[in-house]
Amino acid sequence: MTSVPDSQSDGSGGFRPSMLLNDTRYRGLTFQFVALVLIIFLVGWLGMNLVSNLAAAGLNISYDFLDEPAGYDINQALIDYSSRSTHLRAALVGVINTLLVAVLGCITATIIGVTAGVLRLSKNWLVARLMSVYVEAFRNVPVLIWILAIGTVVTVSGANPREFLTRGGAVEPNSELILGAFALTNRGFYAPSVLLGPGWIAVLAALVGGIVGALLWRRHVRQTLFKHGKLLPGWPAWAILVLPALVVQLVLTPVSLSMPDVASNNFNIQGGTLIGKPLIALWLALSVYTGAFIAENVRAGILSVSRGQTEAAAALGLRPRRIMNLVVLPQALRVIIPPLISQYLNLTKNSSLAIAVGYADITATLGGITLNQTGRAIESVLLLMLFYLVISLSISAVMNVYNASVALKER
Amino acid sequence: MHRSTFYGVLAATALTAGAAGAATVDDVKERGKLNCGVSTGLTGFSAPNASGDWEGFDVAVCRAVAAAVLGDPNAVEFVPTTGKTRFTSLSSGEIDMLARNTTWTFSRDNDLKFEFAGVNYYDGQGFMVPTGLGVTSAKDLDGATVCVQTGTTTELNLADFFRKNNISYEPVPIETNAEALQQYTAGACDAYTTDASGLAANRATLENPSEHVILPEIISKEPLGPLVRHGDNEWGDIVRWTLNALIAAEEYGVTSANVADMASAPGDSPEINRMLGTEGNLGEMIGLDADWAANAIAAGGNYGELFAKNIGEDTPIGLSRGLNAQWTEGGLLYSPPFR
């Protein structure tokens, strides 16, 4: 630097304080420094105000409330929970519910998004237009509206569970369970639950073995294809996957299904697995909403792969589906993955709208009922922010690792 | 949703330098308007009427306080609050007082740092179910799906009741009364639980009230009353004694019809004279004009008139006085003396 003569200064290359403002080399730094000091003061002032106002109101910051009984019930708890459990436990129930809907949502949103994105480029005019309509309709309406709309549709279209009830055989039900196992009601979807009897480990082991076997078969198929140019059929992989577990199950029958029970209660179907209306509404809404964004990412990704690739693949005689799966999508992934990460983050954060349909996520338990009943607003909100931060950073980290694995490898 | 709570709480606490402790009454006088927190809509207690004016039993308390402090029952800015937002609104200083079917409890008084000015309705929690269910007792609700407003004492009592009786239920947490009612009528829940007065008010607004019954069990004590922030005793006293004036006025036969007359010159009851400011200087003692109580009573009438007009037996809501009768009639209403 010093070897470059400075035309703005007097030529001696020395530093004068006025250069902090006049010299473009230093001006940027000066302003950044001033801004930093201002921000520190602002944050400090807000913080001091907060502390002094809390003190003036006789309030303090304390997390002791997490140890006290929550006192309220939660309609979907995947771990043991009762109203005598602690607020911490209630928060944990909320965390699990948030993760559940986020994971389910990300999976279905990806499936929907990839399908819609690929189909939007379809040569079939009707299909392509339908997908455009889907993408535009869902991207341009706030997700809260979709959550409420889907919740309302389930409430209005589903039958009251009472329609299915026999009240211990006393009355003739108006509706029958589908196959004696499923029912769509205005409170959710009832399905059989899976009971794990003694020996279920054997089924699990057989299943894992099946998966490994299926993967090995696929590798074998690939290798013979590459070595001998012969394409073996793919279906044995499926057979290897399911047969061992099926045989173990048929011989030992450790795993059984428990059907929803329509006889024992006067209000609701009991037993079985209930996928509640709140979960359905939230899950579907988040999936179709985020799916629309993912569809656009996928479309952009596919368009980023040069047409020459498709034409070359076609010239080699590959069928369109294979061109998409083997040539276009793997390359498109490099473009698709980074925005996909932010869609997953969005979906997870949007799940905090859960209370709109009464879904007990972390925002509804810790940030809703607990916050309200204890009045510990600042503590609860800080915890909430910490939780979302950790989740978002974890998703980013995982996806970045995946991104690195599909990124262009330079050799 | 957590974002709005966050800003509401943090920003309000951080930005309003020294809000707590300042004299609310001076703020109100300077503003010329009372900011009063009410519900988002519960017929009979606080709801806007067809022309958009707020009406109801809780609204009347706001108007009485505005009349006592500012001399104008219409100098009120009504702020709708949900069960969730009401306490944040009050503690952040967004509202000067809250009159929203709010139960006086130990932790709200001591932990949340509020000051209850008294009780304007002695209530208890009940259940409403469609008649068609054939349910006659809350104990028959085993396995039922129950709609409940979150952020309320209601949801805690509900958990306790079912636990105590060793029966199960499925809660559907909902933010506002209107939404809860909609879910209930759509059959998304079998029963709706809230304060019995609220159930009566809601039942009256349903399309066919006779198709719904309120079950006999009252599962809790819900003394509902207006509240203010802890720490500003002068303001707390103003709200407390305005409410007492309404109650005492009924006891002494001061009504909206005769209050102007009685306040124009001292009569033969010294207690009424002191209350209406024709004798002594009670108004001065709480920093208000001498005719503060007369204004409060003139705003909408005494307690009995307000009750009859908004929620009484001749309204569609049809609540009887019950516990809310004067102590002289076997009820619990009892204003300390104006002396």
Ligand SMILES: N[C@@H](CCC(=O)N[C@@H](CS)C(=O)NCC(=O)O)C(=O)O
């Ligand atoms: N008294 C209970 C419940 C109060 C409550 O939420 N009441 C309902 C119905 S009685 C209400 O006022 N709802 C009006 C609204 O949703 O804004 C409490 O203070 O927690």
